[in-house]
Amino acid sequence: MPDETQRRGFGDDETCRVCGGDRRIQNSFGVIATCPSCHGSGRRTETTGLRDVTKTKPSHYQPAATKTAGAAPRPTWPTTHEGGKLATEVQASTTCTTDVKAKLVREIIDYEQSHGQCTQTFIKKVRKQLRPPT
Ligand SMILES: [Zn+2]
Numbered sequence: 001m002p003d004e005t006q007r008r009g010f011g012d013d014e015t016c017r018v019c020g021g022d023r024r025i026q027n028s029f030g031v032i033a034t035c036p037s038c039h040g041s042g043r044r045t046e047t048t049g050l051r052d053v054t055k056t057k058p059s060h061y062q063p064a065a066t067k068t069a070g071a072a073p074r075p076t077w078p079t080t081h082e083g084g085k086l087a088t089e090v091q092a093s094t095t096c097t098t099d100v101k102a103k104l105v106r107e108i109i110d111y112e113q114s115h116g117q118c119t120q121t122f123i124k125k126v127r128k129q130l131r132p133p134t
Pocket of ligand 1: 016017018019020021022023024035036037038039040041042043
């Protein structure tokens with residue numbers, strides 16, 4: 001288990017997690033230097049910022065959770081009289097599939113939200129799609 005290797009020494013609150021209690025570290029030039037984290041004490045300090053290293057996994061789920069929580073509930077039915085009437089006609093259609101009906105109702109809602117109301121042109125356009133193909 002990789003987590004076990006990662007946690008080794010980290011569970012000990014008294015041991016510096018940077019040098020592992022050795023009090024010294026070897027830098028990229030091969031020079032042995034006093035551990036910058038514990039300053040040679042070999043003891044853990046609170047300012048390393050490494051405490052959350054093993055806790056990063058849950059944060060991956062945060063964007064999705066925020067997206068769900070932050071999304072405003074979308075209306076499922078038109079709010080205007082014309083829109084509601086038109087949506088009723090859509091639902092009553094015997095030629096449209098359920099998918100098409102859902103798409104048209106969604107279009108009506110979207111149209112309402114961007115235009116404030118359903119224009120006659122838009123109503124005609126939707127009604128045209130309700131007619132059986134000739
Ligand atoms: Zn150290």
